[in-house]
Structures are given as structure tokens and as C-alpha cells.
Amino acid sequence: MSTSSRSEALFARAKKVIPGGVNSPVRAFGAVGGNPRFIASADKEMITDVDGNTYIDYIGSWGPMILGHNHPAILEAVKKAAEKGLSFGAGCPDEVDMAELICEMVPSVEMVRMVNSGTEAVMSAIRAARGFTGRNKIIKFEGCYHGHCDAMLVKAGSGVMTSGVPDSAGVPAGCAEDTLTAVYNDIESVRALLSRFPEDVAAVIIEPVAANMGVVAPKEGFLKELRGLCTEYGTLLIFDEVITGFRLGIDGAQGYYGVTPDLTTFGKIIGAGMPVGAYGGRREIMEMVSPVGKVYQAGTLSGNPVAMAAGLAQLRILKAHPELYRGMNEMGAYFRERLGQLAERYQAPCQVNGVGSLSCLYFSGEPVTDYQSAKQSDVKEFGEYFRYLLDHGIYVAPSQFEAIFLSSAHTKEDIDRTLSVMEAYFDSRYSK
Numbered sequence: 370m371s372t373s374s375r376s377e378a379l380f381a382r383a384k385k386v387i388p389g390g391v392n393s394p395v396r397a398f399g400a401v402g403g404n405p406r407f408i409a410s411a412d413k414e415m416i417t418d419v420d421g422n423t424y425i426d427y428i429g430s431w432g433p434m435i436l437g438h439n440h441p442a443i444l445e446a447v448k449k450a451a452e453k454g455l456s457f458g459a460g461c462p463d464e465v466d467m468a469e470l471i472c473e474m475v476p477s478v479e480m481v482r483m484v485n486s487g488t489e490a491v492m493s494a495i496r497a498a499r500g501f502t503g504r505n506k507i508i509k510f511e512g513c514y515h516g517h518c519d520a521m522l523v524k525a526g527s528g529v530m531t532s533g534v535p536d537s538a539g540v541p542a543g544c545a546e547d548t549l550t551a552v553y554n555d556i557e558s559v560r561a562l563l564s565r566f567p568e569d570v571a572a573v574i575i576e577p578v579a580a581n582m583g584v585v586a587p588k589e590g591f592l593k594e595l596r597g598l599c600t601e602y603g604t605l606l607i608f609d610e611v612i613t614g615f616r617l618g619i620d621g622a623q624g625y626y627g628v629t630p631d632l633t634t635f636g637k638i639i640g641a642g643m644p645v646g647a648y649g650g651r652r653e654i655m656e657m658v659s660p661v662g663k664v665y666q667a668g669t670l671s672g673n674p675v676a677m678a679a680g681l682a683q684l685r686i687l688k689a690h691p692e693l694y695r696g697m698n699e700m701g702a703y704f705r706e707r708l709g710q711l712a713e714r715y716q717a718p719c720q721v722n723g724v725g726s727l728s729c730l731y732f733s734g735e736p737v738t739d740y741q742s743a744k745q746s747d748v749k750e751f752g753e754y755f756r757y758l759l760d761h762g763i764y765v766a767p768s769q770f771e772a773i774f775l776s777s778a779h780t781k782e783d784i785d786r787t788l789s790v791m792e793a794y795f796d797s798r799y800s801k
């Protein structure tokens with residue numbers, strides 16, 4: 370049994386000076402029990418905690434590490450940039466290169482603004498949509514997560530047709546009331562809201578593959594119908610590709626599914642582990658953003674040279690090696706197929722979902738196609754499974770409602786070793 374004494378000591382100290390001892394809530398293991406591991410180092414697909422335990426890492430910093438940790442070309446780029454200065458508060462060549470590269474790789478993006486997180490990207494895209502349309506309401510989907518700006522920390526009101534209500538303390542009702550909530554994969558729920566507020570909805574924002582309620586793929590035709598409805602009502606379509614951007618393929622989910630949004634938000638992979646977000650899309654919308662237009666948005670470290678160097682290095686490798694996506698997506702399919710066979714063999718009450726290099730094992734007997742069905746999962750059982758994997762050197766997200774992220778650094782041996790640990794867990798829990 371691995372020791373976690375140093376992690377426990379760090380956690381005890383952290384809890385005295387950081388809320389919950391973590392700088393982001395999910396890391397506290399609240400949903401799965403046990404003590405969070407504090408990580409000392411990472412390399413390729415492996416992470417090592419402060420007690421010296423090593424794990425196959427399926428979080429990858431929640432998506433950014435698509436080429437694995439410590440990629441030499443990315444590390445080299447960061448070192449070279451850092452030696453020239455950490456931040457200038459002025460334009461630098463790499464941010465122009467980054468903007469040009471994103472516009473080249475994602476055809477729907479004619480103009481893009483760099484920010485420092487996915488939350489900032491979403492917050493700014495929503496403001497641009499409202500400024501461009503002159504409308505206030507936003508439609509989001511139950512179970513989709515778009516960062517923690519007030520307008521997105523909202524749940525459906527008493528009746529789905531009514532204004533949103535805050536889903537967090539500290540969010541004023543006034544911030545929530547213009548956010549409406551639809552049901553993922555249910556185009557009629559969107560049509561009902563748009564026909565109820567035909568000239569009030571500035572934008573619909575969606576995760577084109579929902580990866581914050583586990584992993585839920587869009588039903589056949591759903592995104593295309595959503596595109597048609599938005600066009601019909603003069604409502605902008607925002608794809609939140611903070612996770613799927615440059616993950617499902619070089620042009621993200623919009624390329625994978627062939628649906629063109631009006632605005633896209635990015636994060637994670639475009640920073641390669643450094644704090645970066647971005648939002649972009651149709652030129653006429655983006656030219657609403659200051660200093661050109663009247664939509665204000667700013668940021669001290671936006672376009673930071675070190676972060677740009679990291680993100681550029683990663684995107685350039687992905688662009689030059691599209692075969693990496695084929696490998697990751699095939700690995701994802703192999704993993705899900707074998708895991709599905711295991712669940713079948715043990716008659717385990719599990720669902721295996723996924724798209725490309727994003728997967729999720731739900732502890733539920735029913736298919737998961739939206740938030741309500743995802744919520745049926747047995748989170749207690751997930752906690753048992755999570756702790757078993759952790760004790761056997763497999764580090765998945767400490768929540769039933771997150772994705773398993775593969776990178777190009779994961780090998781078939783890693784997958785087979787992970788599947789054998791999962792099989793041992795199923796055997797211990799579901800053997801007749």
C-alpha cells in the first residue's frame with residue numbers, strides 16, 4: 370500500500386491558508402474521499418506525488434497536456450522565452466503568431482483575442498455576443514460547465530421556461546435571470562426557449578462534446594439542428610471548445626462534426642499547461658471588442674510571451690503531426706471497447722461513453738445522454754473505484770462527472786495495464 374504522509378501533511382497545511390486546501394475545488398477529493406495527492410513532478414504520461422508514488426495520469430492537467438508532460442520541444446520553447454523576459458505588457462511577436470495560427474487552424478475564427486483562462490474566454494465571448502446582438506439572454510445546457518463567471522453559474526428556474534436562478538452563493542439574481550437552461554441533446558428544449566424569447570437571446574453556448582458531466586456526445590444531427598435554429602432566430606452560436614479545441618482534431622469539435630459556430634472559446638491545449646484562454650470567431654463580431662468596438666475586455670497578462678511560446682510549440686507539433694490524433698483517437702476507441710467488454714463480462718452496472726481521446730466510465734445501469742441520466746450514476750461506487758485505481762497507480766479525475774484524458778504519450782501498455790487494474794476492481798466487486 371503506498372504511503373501518502375507527505376501529501377497529507379501538505380494538505381493539512383494548505384487547509385489553513387487556502388479554502389479547502391486547494392486552488393480549485395475538484396482537487397480536494399470531496400467527491401471520492403481520501404486525501405488528495407500533491408504532485409512533485411510529471412513526465413510524459415506519468416506523474417509522481419510528493420511521497421514518491423507514480424501514477425499513469427489520465428487528467429493531464431484537465432486537458433492541456435495532450436502531448437504528455439514535459440514535452441522537450443515545449444520545455445525548450447518556454448525556457449528560451451523566459452530568458453528574454455517573463456512579461457512585457459505590450460505586444461510580442463509570439464502573440465501575433467498565435468493569433469494567425471489559431472485563425473489558420475480553425476476556419477470559423479477570423480479574429481481572436483487571447484485571455485488567461487477558459488472562464489475569461491467564455492465571459493468575454495458572452496459579452497461580445499450581447500454587444501453585437503444588443504440582446505441580453507443566453508441559453509446554456511444543463512450539465513455543461515463553462516467556467517465560473519456569474520452568468521454561467523446558473524441553473525434552470527422553477528419552470529424551465531422561466532429565468533435562471535443562481536447556482537452559487539454570491540451570484541445576484543440579476544446576473545442569473547438572463548441565463549436560460551436547455552436540455553443537452555434535446556433540440557425541442559432549445560426551440561421552446563427561442564420561440565418563447567424570439568428576439569431576446571444573444572447566444573446559445575454549448576460544449577459540442579459535453580465533458581463536464583462525464584463525456585456525453587451530441588446525438589446525430591443535434592449540433593446541425595442547433596446551428597439552424599440559431600440562424601433562424603438571429604442568435605449567435607458559441608462553441609465552448611476549451612476542452613474539445615485542438616483535442617478531437619486540429620480544428621476541434623467544429624471540424625469533427627462539420628458545424629460552424631459564430632464564436633468559439635478556447636483554453637487548456639492552447640496554453641500547453643500555461644494559463645491561456647482565447648475567444649474568436651466572425652470578424653464583424655470580434656470587431657465589437659475594444660479598442661475597435663464598444664465591448665470592453667482587457668487583461669494584464671493576455672498574450673504573455675512565455676505562455677504564447679508554450680502554446681505555439683504545442684499547436685505547431687499538433688499541426689505538423691495530424692497522425693497523433695489518429696493514434697490518440699484509436700487508443701481511445703480501443704480503451705472504450707475493451708472496457709465495455711469487461712463491464713459486460715462482469716455484468717457491472719456501467720456505461721462507457723466517449724469521443725476520440727475523451728472517455729468516461731459511468732457507474733449507472735442506464736445509457737447516459739444528458740445531465741439527468743448522468744446524475745443517476747452511483748457516485749459512492751465511483752469513489753470506491755477511484756480509490757482502488759489510485760492505490761494501484763492509476764490516476765483518473767476525482768469525480769464521476771469528469772473525463773478520462775488520453776495523450777499522445779500514453780502507450781498501449783499503459784492502457785492494458787489500466788484495463789487490468791479495472792478488471793481486478795470489477796472482479797472484486799461484481800464477481801458472482
Ligand code: KE4
Pocket residue numbers: 393394395396431486487488489491514515516517576580581609610611612636637646771
Ligand atoms: P478555466 O477557467 O478553468 O481555465 O476554464 C473553464 C472551462 C470552460 N469551459 C469548459 C468546457 C471547461 O471544461 C472549463 C474548465 N474545465 C474544468 C475541468 N472539467 C477545469 C478543472 C477545474 O475547474 O479545476
